[in-house]
Amino acid sequence: QKASKEWRLNKGYHNDFAQAYRLYTLALAGSPDMASMNRLRETTGISNESKLRLAAAYALAGQKQAAQTLFNQSKIDETNQNHYYYYGSPERNKAMALETLLLTGNKQRAFKMATDLAKNMASDQWMSTQTTAYCLYAMSKFAQQNGGKGVEVTYSLNGKSQTITTAKSLANRNLDIKNGSNSITIKNTKSNTLYVRVLTSGILPIGQEKAMQSKLYTNLVFKNRSGAQVNVSKIAQGTEFIAEITIRNQTNERVENLALTQIIPSGFEIVNTRFTDFGSFGNNVADHIDIRDDRTNFYFGLKANESRTFRVLLNASYLGNYYLPGMQAEAMYDNTYAARTLGQWVEVVKE
Incomplete structure (x- = not known):
């Protein structure tokens, strides 16, 4: 007031x-x-x-x-x-x-x-x-x-019948589908009108991600502390290196509320220096930085045609083969700004 x-x-x-x-x-x-x-x-x-x-x-x-x-x-x-x-x-x-x-x-x-x-x-x-x-x-x-006064429905999925009875105006059920063809039959047993939607979702198999760039350009390279590029497809255990992430606004308009996420494979560790005597590594500039065990999230805005580079210090910690997911960036309130890169397999080996 x-x-x-x-x-x-x-x-x-x-x-x-x-x-x-x-x-x-x-x-x-x-x-x-x-x-x-x-x-x-x-x-x-x-x-x-x-x-x-x-x-x-x-x-x-x-x-x-x-x-x-x-x-x-x-x-x-x-x-x-x-x-x-x-x-x-x-x-x-x-x-x-x-x-x-x-x-x-x-x-x-x-x-x-x-x-x-x-x-x-x-x-x-x-x-x-x-x-x-x-x-x-x-x-x-x-x-x-x-709204109507409840839902009364019988449905059959691949020959198996189920009944839904509720006083609410909305009901949903998870459907256990099988590979190949599936069939579903639905019968409304009340006098009201029933609207039905069948929704599907899934995750692409590893290595089959779809790279895309819309109004944003992104690039990821790995370097040592001297600035030389590092090949992470096979890297020695204990190696400390830097993920250098570049993003550029390719339009002539400012964009706000960008979210950039880089997930790391489980064989790598993020070296978080913010709470050590070394201070914050890389002097990354963003509205908010969220460092977690398996990823780093950056939230920021970009002026027209502005580029920004973020650096994350990593360590190849555990022996084995791991998958490095692609980088993702998007404007949280404008889906025309988005970018995704492809992932790759990496291997941590003994020195």
């Missing part, structure tokens, strides 16, 4: 959305700040995202007419990429709009919005975690108001 009363518009940071969400949260908690809500509504130039959140706040506060007026002033399909701080997207805006329609009692418009949103969610279209979470949240609210 103190923050909402002290808020002032900062167009550089587009903080009107932060204020709208703050006011929505207060209203959701049963303590609406009507004065701050009215002040934000009268502020010129607030974003569509802000209008949708503020409309929901008014609806929660019982001011449905004000909520409907704000809702009518917004554009559902619009997203402003300048509001990157808040991870907006057209689908997230639709989810926020669906919640507002439910709160204001617009059942007919809510049903159409939910149908459109469901099509987007069921497609192969990529969604960020923020968009996915809000879509699921809004659809769960829609299901609470309009």
